[in-house]
Amino acid sequence: MKKAIYTTYGSPEVIQIIDVEIPSPKPNEILVKIKAASVTRADTMMRQGIPKFGRIFLGLFKPKNTVLGTGFSGIVEAIGSQITRFKIGDEVFGEKLFGNGSNSQYLCIGENELVEKKPKNISHCDAAPICDGFLTSYNFLKEHAKIKEGQHVFINGASGSLGSAAVQLAKIMGAKVTGICSSKNIDFVIALGADEVLDYTTIKLNELQSRYDVVYDTVGKLSYNSSKNILNDNGIFMTPVLSIQILGQMILHPQKVKFEATGIKKKEELKSLLKDLISLFKQNQLQTHIDKTYNLEDLKYAHQYIETGGKVGNIVVVNL
Structure with a gap:
């Protein structure tokens, strides 16, 4: 599978698209085939290592966590032996904050992490930036x-x-x-x-x-x-x-x-907030605005666009 990484701080040119093996879910994890993933201003700041005092947590001289992307939406392709909330074929969305980045073709995430079933009335593109x-x-x-x-x-x-x-x-x-x-x-x-x-x-x-x-x-x-x-x-x-x-x-x-x-709030608190949002999306009271979409191979151009300061709403990586 393909995934986006950065091994040094710098311009969008430091982004690499590499081939790695598709991960296997642990007993408490699901494997998601990602259909859409968010690209945010926070992603561009982490890639640059700014503000510089933040490198105390991100890595002083190079990033500790080299993957990119947090928000995602996709389809459950495999499940671990202990999974009870999801089944293969479920459409899910959420946010992966640490470990495997969402700017990737596949992602493993724990059943009790920030992942929920996607409302049927919104697309994967609309769901990916919600978190x-x-x-x-x-x-x-x-x-x-x-x-x-x-x-x-x-x-x-x-x-x-x-x-x-x-x-x-x-x-x-x-x-x-x-x-x-x-x-x-x-x-x-x-x-x-x-x-x-x-x-x-x-x-x-x-x-x-x-x-x-x-x-x-x-x-x-x-x-x-x-x-x-x-x-x-x-x-x-x-x-x-x-x-x-x-x-x-x-x-x-x-x-x-x-x-x-x-x-970094407690998972239980985030899940409670997210359930409120899901209810509002199901009632069509909220709407995600997508400014531009990019293929994963063109992720650096998404970062370049965000850095122009002209983004309206959200940027999403699709066709993963």
């Missing part, structure tokens, strides 16, 4: 912001994977939403349900008259200090993108500044 954008944003909005009906949420990067998910989720949760994106994506964010959309190239935060209960910076371009003048007295700033600046602000303002790596 990236939707799960992360739902965790922030539900667990950190604790969104209540009538609150006002400011979403920076509203047209991206996390942002487009957050706009939809915040509206379902009863919030008023102001989205920030480039001018070319304003109509897209309005179509997602945003009440107001601002062009990031023309707005100045210190000139905004509105006050928000939550500032959710999905792309790591803002900070608490730059945003506190638009927050209500009890408002919070939150971001899934960690930096030295954000780390310092979390220490100084622990009640106001929130960061979390969603993927």
